[in-house]
Amino acid sequence: MFTDPSQPRLSTNNPDEDPQKQTELDREEDPVFAQEQEHLSRTYETLVKMAASFAAKIKKLDAEVAADKEMLADELTGNFASMGEAFETYAEYATANKNIDLCNATQELNLQNLEKTRLLLEQPYFAKVSLQYKPGDAPKDLYIGNAGMSDENYKRLVVDWRSPVAETYYNQENGPTSYVANGRTIKVDLKLRRQFDIAKDTLNAYFDTTVAIQDAMLLASLSQERTSQMKAITATIQKEQNQVIRHEDVPVLLVNGIAGSGKTSVLMQRIAYLFYRQRESLRPEDVFLITPNPVFSRYIENVLPDLGESNPETMTFNEFMATIMPADRSRGRADISLESLQRIDNAVAELVFDPNDFKDIVCEGTQLLSAGQIRQMADKFKRIPAGPHLVTLMREELHKRLSSRLKQMAATERAQNEMLQLSIQEQVRIFHETIEPQNENEARELALTYLNDRYARAFDIVERDEWLRIDRIGMRLLGKEGLLPVEWAYLKMACTGLSNPNAKYVMVDEVQDYTTAQLVVLRRYFRRAHFLLLGDENQAIGNHTSTFEEIRAVFEASGESVQECRLMTSYRSSPQITDLFSGLMPHDDRMRVSSIQRDDIAPDLLECPDRETYESELARVVSQAREGIEHEGRGLAAVIANDRAGARRIASLLGDEAIALIDDNATLPASGVMIMTLEFAKGLEFDHVIIPDAREEVFGDNRIDRNRLYTSISRATNRITLLAPGSITPLLKK
Numbered sequence: 001m002f003t004d005p006s007q008p009r010l011s012t013n014n015p016d017e018d019p020q021k022q023t024e025l026d027r028e029e030d031p032v033f034a035q036e037q038e039h040l041s042r043t044y045e046t047l048v049k050m051a052a053s054f055a056a057k058i059k060k061l062d063a064e065v066a067a068d069k070e071m072l073a074d075e076l077t078g079n080f081a082s083m084g085e086a087f088e089t090y091a092e093y094a095t096a097n098k099n100i101d102l103c104n105a106t107q108e109l110n111l112q113n114l115e116k117t118r119l120l121l122e123q124p125y126f127a128k129v130s131l132q133y134k135p136g137d138a139p140k141d142l143y144i145g146n147a148g149m150s151d152e153n154y155k156r157l158v159v160d161w162r163s164p165v166a167e168t169y170y171n172q173e174n175g176p177t178s179y180v181a182n183g184r185t186i187k188v189d190l191k192l193r194r195q196f197d198i199a200k201d202t203l204n205a206y207f208d209t210t211v212a213i214q215d216a217m218l219l220a221s222l223s224q225e226r227t228s229q230m231k232a233i234t235a236t237i238q239k240e241q242n243q244v245i246r247h248e249d250v251p252v253l254l255v256n257g258i259a260g261s262g263k264t265s266v267l268m269q270r271i272a273y274l275f276y277r278q279r280e281s282l283r284p285e286d287v288f289l290i291t292p293n294p295v296f297s298r299y300i301e302n303v304l305p306d307l308g309e310s311n312p313e314t315m316t317f318n319e320f321m322a323t324i325m326p327a328d329r330s331r332g333r334a335d336i337s338l339e340s341l342q343r344i345d346n347a348v349a350e351l352v353f354d355p356n357d358f359k360d361i362v363c364e365g366t367q368l369l370s371a372g373q374i375r376q377m378a379d380k381f382k383r384i385p386a387g388p389h390l391v392t393l394m395r396e397e398l399h400k401r402l403s404s405r406l407k408q409m410a411a412t413e414r415a416q417n418e419m420l421q422l423s424i425q426e427q428v429r430i431f432h433e434t435i436e437p438q439n440e441n442e443a444r445e446l447a448l449t450y451l452n453d454r455y456a457r458a459f460d461i462v463e464r465d466e467w468l469r470i471d472r473i474g475m476r477l478l479g480k481e482g483l484l485p486v487e488w489a490y491l492k493m494a495c496t497g498l499s500n501p502n503a504k505y506v507m508v509d510e511v512q513d514y515t516t517a518q519l520v521v522l523r524r525y526f527r528r529a530h531f532l533l534l535g536d537e538n539q540a541i542g543n544h545t546s547t548f549e550e551i552r553a554v555f556e557a558s559g560e561s562v563q564e565c566r567l568m569t570s571y572r573s574s575p576q577i578t579d580l581f582s583g584l585m586p587h588d589d590r591m592r593v594s595s596i597q598r599d600d601i602a603p604d605l606l607e608c609p610d611r612e613t614y615e616s617e618l619a620r621v622v623s624q625a626r627e628g629i630e631h632e633g634r635g636l637a638a639v640i641a642n643d644r645a646g647a648r649r650i651a652s653l654l655g656d657e658a659i660a661l662i663d664d665n666a667t668l669p670a671s672g673v674m675i676m677t678l679e680f681a682k683g684l685e686f687d688h689v690i691i692p693d694a695r696e697e698v699f700g701d702n703r704i705d706r707n708r709l710y711t712s713i714s715r716a717t718n719r720i721t722l723l724a725p726g727s728i729t730p731l732l733k734k
């Protein structure tokens with residue numbers, strides 16, 4: 001056993017040995033190992049029994065509800081013969097429905113419990129803390145896992161990693177510590193902090209840690225080959241990361257972290273944490289996650305489900321814009337100055353609607369309300385200044401007028417004939433039965449239902465204020481034709497109050513890639529939401545994107561203070577790769593960077609004297625990478641080109657040696673060597689990164705090139721190769 005208390009304690013006698021490869025002898029000789037294995041086996045057995053019991057309860061309750069419903073249908077025949085009988089019948093309905101609601105709630109709980117036990121059966125827990133609450137008291141052992149579970153006698157089997165007491169594990173220090181529960185700070189003495197490597201009911205190893213900077217579980221996790229899917233980091237969350245994950249709920253939290261410091265990982269864990277802490281009120285549709293591109297959305301899509309949580313609304317900025325804009329208008333430049341947006345606000349403050357600002361409401365080829373009618377309606381409200389309040393009043397009025405227009409139409413022979421000619425399938429879809437109106441009244445009512453279905457989109461047009469000609473208003477107010485998407489969206493928000501007031505959280509990853517105008521649009525649209533912004537200024541690779549100072553200013557402008565956390569340790573990249581990319585950072589920041597010590601391969605910088613040598617070297621490097629991956633049967637390598645043209649050139653040079661992922665919608669295979677642009681590689685990571693053209697012409701001494709190089713290098717976990725036909729950029733020659 002180890003004697004150095006600052007080092008992780010392994011359950012093996014040989015510190016050089018991979019804990020995964022402990023011999024049976026080591027384990028047998030270690031009483032702690034045996035005790036822990038026994039505890040695990042017992043817990044696992046209980047969980048198996050509980051899973052079976054929840055499954056049985058679900059089945060039984062399902063059968064009971066089905067029987068109840070059948071009985072309801074048979075027995076509650078609806079006796080309304082007299083007033084008294086009618087009341088009685090209503091009371092019976094109410095009781096029966098209440099019972100069904102109660103059953104549904106119980107069933108929901110059963111399902112949740114079954115889901116939790118299933119999650120725990122994969123790995124019942126990953127850590128244990130022994131906490132002494134008062135001097136002299138026996139320490140209390142708590143096992144921490146991906147979900148919390150108590151047995152049928154209410155004895156805690158596993159504590160959820162997000163529960164207050166689990167904080168003692170993440171504080172990473174033995175001795176006096178504390179956690180906050182129900183607003184109270186509880187002081188405890190952490191006597192033992194033990195990590196486990198567990199798969200189902202098998203204990204592979206345990207580690208007793210005091211200071212976890214170099215914790216063995218972390219090292220084991222970081223040394224695994226990369227796959228096309230990001231993984232949760234629950235068991236190995238580090239102290240600085242935990243401060244973000246468990247941060248108090250503030251209006252704006254900005255996480256400024258170097259490449260590979262776990263920003264995206266922390267973001268996913270924070271979402272899971274918020275869902276847990278607000279489990280009664282926070283729903284996945286209240287949380288919006290804005291990601292840099294569709295590849296990235298797919299890369300992270302399994303993290304939350306693996307933690308037993310649902311994914312929030314996940315979208316790129318363009319996808320977000322598509323939800324609020326006409327279909328053909330949502331893409332395009334976003335480098336609008338703040339002054340232009342300010343001009344829109346000023347102009348809208350003076351806005352008076354003009355007769356030509358309105359559009360006919362046309363649906364299914366029928367004009368339901370004309371622009372002239374809308375104009376007349378606007379005249380009714382002329383004492384109210386144009387803007388969100390007026391638009392709301394007009395919208396309400398338009399709803400009324402649309403309804404009465406459909407009512408008028410429903411009385412016409414034409415509408416009723418159309419309805420009678422509906423196919424049987426259409427009738428069943430609209431009315432849930434076939435129709436045969438018996439009198440004029442009935443025919444009118446049915447025709448109204450039919451028209452409401454046929455012209456449903458018209459109500460949408462009203463609701464989405466599509467009866468306003470935003471481009472026309474923009475042209476008049478700003479004197480320019482063809483608004484850019486961000487301007488269009490901003491103008492529409494200013495005129496109509498367009499927003500999503502229900503969103504509670506908006507998370508923006510890679511925030512350094514957004515222009516100030518884009519952030520202003522997000523802030524204004526999600527007007528009540530709390531924001532979590534994560535980024536790295538050194539990875540800003542686009543023109544006109546915001547600095548962190550500008551990001552702060554956007555949010556401070558709406559009266560909020562912005563809290564900031566820094567993450568300065570690189571978990572992704574080996575120390576030598578971290579040194580290489582951090583050399584491109586501003587000097588003061590560079591001094592604060594650290595990485596996790598592990599096996600290290602020196603970067604390969606290959607300067608080739610001529611084109612021919614260069615091409616054959618590139619082919620050799622790629623071919624070796626491919627062979628290595630094929631031999632192992634896993635692993636990812638990326639050739640990161642500077643642009644699409646470069647990626648295509650390399651693809652034709654390399655032929656079948658590598659898979660070209662040039663289209664935005666391409667998916668990352670599980671393993672292999674891929675060619676891609678940096679835009680595609682953003683946010684992702686690879687065991688081996690090959691930068692095929694690292695000449696000064698490609699990476700010159702300017703901010704964007706520097707950031708492009710930093711971002712490309714920092715995609716690598718273990719190995720980096722840079723090639724150049726000629727000299728490598730002096731940016732790397734410190």
Ligand SMILES: Nc1ncnc2c1ncn2[C@@H]1O[C@H](COP(=O)(O)OP(=O)(O)OP(=O)(O)O)[C@@H](O)[C@H]1O
Nearest residue numbers: 233236237238259260261262263264265571572683
């Ligand atoms: N505490 C941790 N335990 C285990 N792995 C971690 C931990 N923190 C980060 N990692 C790993 O480090 C890698 C980088 O994490 P992540 O992608 O979240 O960083 P990032 O800051 O978003 O990176 P970038 O900004 O460069 O895209 C991932 O493989 C992640 O699993």
